[in-house]
Amino acid sequence: MQQTQSANFTTVATGTNVIVQAVLAMALGLFVVGMVGFSHISAVHNAAHDVRHANAFPCH
Amino acid sequence: MHVFRSIVFAASLAGLIVGALISVVQFFGTVPLIQKSEVFEKAAADAHHKASHAGSAEVDHHHDAEWEPEEGFQRSALTVAANVLTAIGFGLLLTGIYALRQRPVHWREGLFWGLAGFAVFVAAPGLGLPPELPGLPVADLTARQIWWIATAALTASALYLLILRSEPWAAVLGVILIVIPHLVGAPVAPETHAEVPASLSHQFVVTVVLTGLLFWSLLGVATSLAFDRVSRKRS
Numbered sequence: 001m002q003q004t005q006s007a008n009f010t011t012v013a014t015g016t017n018v019i020v021q022a023v024l025a026m027a028l029g030l031f032v033v034g035m036v037g038f039s040h041i042s043a044v045h046n047a048a049h050d051v052r053h054a055n056a057f058p059c060h
Numbered sequence: 061m062h063v064f065r066s067i068v069f070a071a072s073l074a075g076l077i078v079g080a081l082i083s084v085v086q087f088f089g090t091v092p093l094i095q096k097s098e099v100f101e102k103a104a105a106d107a108h109h110k111a112s113h114a115g116s117a118e119v120d121h122h123h124d125a126e127w128e129p130e131e132g133f134q135r136s137a138l139t140v141a142a143n144v145l146t147a148i149g150f151g152l153l154l155t156g157i158y159a160l161r162q163r164p165v166h167w168r169e170g171l172f173w174g175l176a177g178f179a180v181f182v183a184a185p186g187l188g189l190p191p192e193l194p195g196l197p198v199a200d201l202t203a204r205q206i207w208w209i210a211t212a213a214l215t216a217s218a219l220y221l222l223i224l225r226s227e228p229w230a231a232v233l234g235v236i237l238i239v240i241p242h243l244v245g246a247p248v249a250p251e252t253h254a255e256v257p258a259s260l261s262h263q264f265v266v267t268v269v270l271t272g273l274l275f276w277s278l279l280g281v282a283t284s285l286a287f288d289r290v291s292r293k294r295s
Contacts (some may be wrong), residue, residue, distance in 0.1 A: 015162070021064040022159035029071070029152025036145045038205055043127045048142035049194075050135070054090040055146065056182065056191035056268050058204035 067155045070290045074155075074282035075148030082147065082275045083140040089267045091139070093260060094194060100255040101195030147279060150177060154283045164291075165284045174280015176219050182272035184215040184238070188246030191268035193261055196254050199247035211241040 036048050037057040045052070045060070052059040129135040154173050158165040165173075185208045192198060214237045221234035 018063050018159060018162060021061060022067065022156040025064055025067040025071070025152050025159070026156035028068070029149045029156065032145055032149030032152070036142050036149065038209075040201075046126060046128045047138045050086070050091055050094055050139045051142035051146060053094055053192070053194060054086050054268060054271060056186050056189070056272070058189060058198075058201060058208050059192070060194070060198070060201060 063159055066287065066290045067152060067159055070283060070286035071151035071155045072148050073290075074279060074286045075146075075151040076144055078151070078275065078278045078282050079144030079147035080140065081278060082271065083143045085271055085274060086139065086143070087136070089271055090264065093264045093267060096260060097193035097195050097256050097264070100257075104195060104255045147275070150181070150276075151279055151283045153177070154280060155287045158284060158287050164288055166288075167281050167284050170280040170282075170284020171277060172280065173284070174276040174278070176223070177280065178273055178276035180212050180216045180219065182269060182276065184241075185211045186265075186269065186272075188242055191265050193256050193264050195256050196261065197249045197252045199249050203247040207241065207244075207246045211246075214238070214241055 035044065037052055037055060039045065049059070129138050154170070154177060157173055158170070188211060189204055189208060198204065218234040218237035221230040221237070225231075
């Protein structure tokens, strides 16, 4: 009984752990896209200008 | 943190390949159209510049102070870099979803997740804010960005409800979420005369949407293949 419980606990912990790591990676992805496509810094805007237009991100 | 590392590795690998491939497509597709449009944009800006300088001594140094990449290699290299970073960023989103599925994701399923990305990030925002060439009249940038991000977020939530939930209320709510941002409406550009010909704009919209479809299909397949390979090696 105790063994099953601890086994269950490990599965749940691993599951939560995977979710946390996946969500972290997705947040990093959104941050990268935000910098390239949405930053108001003019140098960043001008550097990625053609890509912003080609991806239909809002641009000047 | 081995799952995080696998996601980042798979997304970087897929993003590098897809970003490079899509850059080649853009150099033949969208880039020549942007350059054609910039001829009209520059002509209009010069005319405006001359007009504003004729009557007053007011100095317009707004544009001179901004850094711009040099034409040619520098501009093209930055386009490739921006494409690779965009592909890695969106690749992290897709690969994160595969990790959340907690079972192997076949390339065909990856393709469908890629098409979902196309719906969320190209089709839905593009319906209200169609791809635009430089030099066209546009509404306030921040307002458009807020509408774009809100539309993408609502459409993503809608697809989650439509695809991953089986309850009837989820399907109804999903359809409502897709429609809401378009009922609210995207920020509207002021009614002014544009120098850019309508035929060029139309060609640009078609090219951007098709390039987007290719980008997301490739990214879906590449990320699922890469993540499958990376996670198998680790387990």
